[in-house]
Amino acid sequence: MSWYAAHLVMFVEFKDTVQEQHPVWENIVLIGAASEEEAFEKAERHGRSAEGDECGSFRWGKKPAQWVFAGVRKLTECAMLSDVPGDGTEISFNELELASREDVRKLAQGKPVQVTLADRFPTTSRSGADAESKARKRKPA
Numbered sequence: 001m002s003w004y005a006a007h008l009v010m011f012v013e014f015k016d017t018v019q020e021q022h023p024v025w026e027n028i029v030l031i032g033a034a035s036e037e038e039a040f041e042k043a044e045r046h047g048r049s050a051e052g053d054e055c056g057s058f059r060w061g062k063k064p065a066q067w068v069f070a071g072v073r074k075l076t077e078c079a080m081l082s083d084v085p086g087d088g089t090e091i092s093f094n095e096l097e098l099a100s101r102e103d104v105r106k107l108a109q110g111k112p113v114q115v116t117l118a119d120r121f122p123t124t125s126r127s128g129a130d131a132e133s134k135a136r137k138r139k140p141a
Contacts, residue, residue, distance in 0.1 A: 003078040004031045005092035006043030009070040
């Protein structure tokens with residue numbers, strides 16, 4: 001069995017009002033699977049199971065809302081020297097592009113900065129909905 005980090009994109013959808021903004025979360029979950037295909041299927045099931053409105057009680061800014069699963073953005077095989085994740089195991093990564101060294105410093109300090117997500121993973125809609133990623137394995141450096 002291999003371990004994968006699945007990047008699941010979830011967004012908030014208002015039930016009764018027009019949306020001007022779409023709050024989006026990228027949840028990264030650990031998936032154990034025998035193959036990349038099995039890991040992707042498990043990741044999609046996990047994302048779909050997180051959808052919902054908490055039996056009608058979920059609110060975003062006091063507005064009735066629900067979580068919607070948009071898809072698996074990427075799936076990376078964890079870079080491990082053993083069969084089990086442990087302290088210091090790299091479970092995922094993001095490749096970003098920034099305009100300057102100053103922007104890199106700001107990002108590292110948690111300050112607002114414009115970034116370009118440069119992950120180069122193939123996009124394939126496998127769920128038939130808004131899922132946009134089938135990922136490839138990460139090759140350790």
